Amino acid sequence: MRRPKRLSADDDVVWAHFARQIAVLPRRRALLLAQTSPPETLPVPTVMARPEPPLPLPSRRIDTVLGIGSQPGGVDKATWHRFRTGKLAAGRTLDLHGRTAQRAFHALTSFLRAAQADGVRCAEVITGRGSGETGGVLKRELPLWLNLPELRPLILGAAHPHAANSGSVRLLLRRLR
Structure with a gap:
């Protein structure tokens, strides 16, 4: 027959600390007090830091940068051709003329969210x-805004409706599932 395994000194300390926290039934209290010797001073147990829970992942992760005029994955050739050539009609249009960059960004954000919520597939x-060689501020900033984390998940693709019209961008919006 095997002998029962004895606890190590560290395990004895942990068990004694645990056992002190247990509430004993009243009749057995007197019996237990008579059997146990005075406890030794116990070392303070070290508290291990809990690992931080991982951050929740977004429902759909978008890693690719949205390029104006480049065909994104997930769009068939026929749909992309109709969209790029302007044959897919824009369901909504937002004109940013005369707005400051900050107001234009807020208008764009609310416009795209509302359009997607209403089921619009194509927006302009x-x-x-x-003016100038590089164009206006809004024209330069729009591609950057479209790639921001709050707007990129809404957009599937972007293209100019016509090669000569660089002041307008058509956006193919993702469908809500």
Whole structure:
């Protein structure tokens, strides 16, 4: 017959600390007090830090950068061709002329969220060509805004409706599932 395994000194300390926290029935209290010797001073147990819970992942992770005019994955050739050539009609249009960059960004954000919520598949954003060699501020900023984490999940693809019209961008919106 095997002998029962004895607890190590550390396990004895932990067990004694645990046993002190247990409430004993009243009749057995006197019997237990008579059997136990005074407890030794116990070392303070070290508290291990709990690992932080992982951050929740977004429902759909978008890693690709949205390029205006490049065909995204998940869109068939026929739909992309209709969209890129302007044959897919824009369900809504937003004109950003005359707005500051901050107001234009807020207008774009609310416009895209409302359009997607209403089931619009194609939306058009007019920034204007702007003056100077590089164009206007809104024209330069729009591609950056479309790639921000709060807007990128809403958009499937972007293209200019016509090669000569660089002051307007058509957006193919994702469908809500």
